[in-house]
Amino acid sequence: MSDLSQLENETLAAIDSAADEAALENVRVAALGKKGSISALLATLGKMSPEERKSEGAKINALKDKVAEALGSRKAVLKQAALAARLASETLDVTLPTRPSALETGRIHPISQVMDELTAIFSDMGFSIAEGPDIESDDFNFTKLNFPPGHPAREMQDTFFFDAKADGTRKLLRTHTSPVQVRTMLQNPPPIRVICPGRVYRSDFDQTHTPMFHQVEGLVIDRRAHMGQLKWVLEEFLKAFVEVEHVKMRFRPSFFPFTEPSAEVDIQCSRKGGEMRFGEGDDWLEILGCGMVHPNVLRNCGLDPDEYQGFAWGVGIDRIAMLKYGMHDLRAFFEADARWLSHYGFRPLDLPTLAGGLSS
Numbered sequence: 001m002s003d004l005s006q007l008e009n010e011t012l013a014a015i016d017s018a019a020d021e022a023a024l025e026n027v028r029v030a031a032l033g034k035k036g037s038i039s040a041l042l043a044t045l046g047k048m049s050p051e052e053r054k055s056e057g058a059k060i061n062a063l064k065d066k067v068a069e070a071l072g073s074r075k076a077v078l079k080q081a082a083l084a085a086r087l088a089s090e091t092l093d094v095t096l097p098t099r100p101s102a103l104e105t106g107r108i109h110p111i112s113q114v115m116d117e118l119t120a121i122f123s124d125m126g127f128s129i130a131e132g133p134d135i136e137s138d139d140f141n142f143t144k145l146n147f148p149p150g151h152p153a154r155e156m157q158d159t160f161f162f163d164a165k166a167d168g169t170r171k172l173l174r175t176h177t178s179p180v181q182v183r184t185m186l187q188n189p190p191p192i193r194v195i196c197p198g199r200v201y202r203s204d205f206d207q208t209h210t211p212m213f214h215q216v217e218g219l220v221i222d223r224r225a226h227m228g229q230l231k232w233v234l235e236e237f238l239k240a241f242v243e244v245e246h247v248k249m250r251f252r253p254s255f256f257p258f259t260e261p262s263a264e265v266d267i268q269c270s271r272k273g274g275e276m277r278f279g280e281g282d283d284w285l286e287i288l289g290c291g292m293v294h295p296n297v298l299r300n301c302g303l304d305p306d307e308y309q310g311f312a313w314g315v316g317i318d319r320i321a322m323l324k325y326g327m328h329d330l331r332a333f334f335e336a337d338a339r340w341l342s343h344y345g346f347r348p349l350d351l352p353t354l355a356g357g358l359s360s
């Protein structure tokens with residue numbers, strides 16, 4: 001057998017036994033590549049006599065074409081086999097059940113739920129909802145609200161201040177949502193009926209305090225706003241919120257710089273067997289602070305205290321969420337633990353409404 005037909009047999013055998021496209025490519029390079037066996041043969045043509053070149057050249061080129069054709073058809077076979085293997089391994093079982101949608105697994109955080117409950121209750125009573133910036137001026141957070149210059153809340157230990165600017169003023173993270181009511185009074189003529197939910201910040205961190213928490217404050221300004229109306233509004237709010245027909249309230253005298261008189265409000269509850277129930281029993285639970293807007297605050301917000309009266313209150317959302325839904329550790333609210341949220345969270349389309357039930 002001539003060298004040429006031996007090379008042909010070996011090369012065609014190698015092509016036939018190449019198991020995949022990578023192995024076939026190795027065979028192609030070994031035969032037809034720059035340093036391949038057939039390329040080497042073609043390079044010898046230059047040193048041959050014209051007659052020899054004519055006969056040998058035709059044979060070598062015929063071999064080259066034959067090998068190229070064999071490579072091409074083997075490649076097509078291997079490609080087809082690879083596709084068939086992929087199709088067999090990547091089957092899709094269309095009979096499998098679908099994954100639950102985000103509407104099924106997603107949950108509304110209890111803070112958002114309680115905020116939605118509060119806005120539903122107060123909207124129903126004709127209140128508007130107002131929001132404002134988390135970063136506030138010292139003036140709107142303290143001065144306009146009748147905080148005296150040396151008040152402890154104005155100290156670094158209690159409040160997050162930004163660095164002072166060249167003119168000496170310093171911004172801060174609001175410590176309550178009252179600056180939103182200040183803005184409302186400065187921008188809108190009375191009568192005012194507004195609630196202001198939002199984040200507030202205090203430099204405090206332990207079992208029952210987090211540096212960021214949530215508050216809803218309410219404000220009513222009118223010519224004859226009075227404490228009797230304040231009591232009615234709070235009673236209607238608390239009955240709706242704890243979802244009972246009757247709830248006893250207790251007003252205790254208190255102090256806030258921005259109200260006079262000021263009161264803290266407790267609601268009736270029972271704590272039998274570790275479970276809190278509202279509207280029954282003879283225990284009391286402190287739930288909010290309130291009062292008649294201080295005349296200095298009215299004046300600071302452009303209102304004449306001889307013409308207008310106001311009442312206001314403030315509730316900690318995190319605290320009333322814990323009480324209503326039986327959560328014990330405030331810090332869990334902000335840990336973003338999906339297991340906690342799937343246990344305590346609310347279904348996304350069950351929006352609280354007075355008609356449809358707040359928390360059902």
Ligand code: 2NL
Nearest residue numbers: 178181258289290312313314315316
């Ligand atoms: C509490 C007490 C309170 C207010 C907030 C208020 C706002 C303005 C004027 C007068 Cl602009 N008052 N807000 C009044 C009384 C109490 O919050 O313990 N909150 C958790």
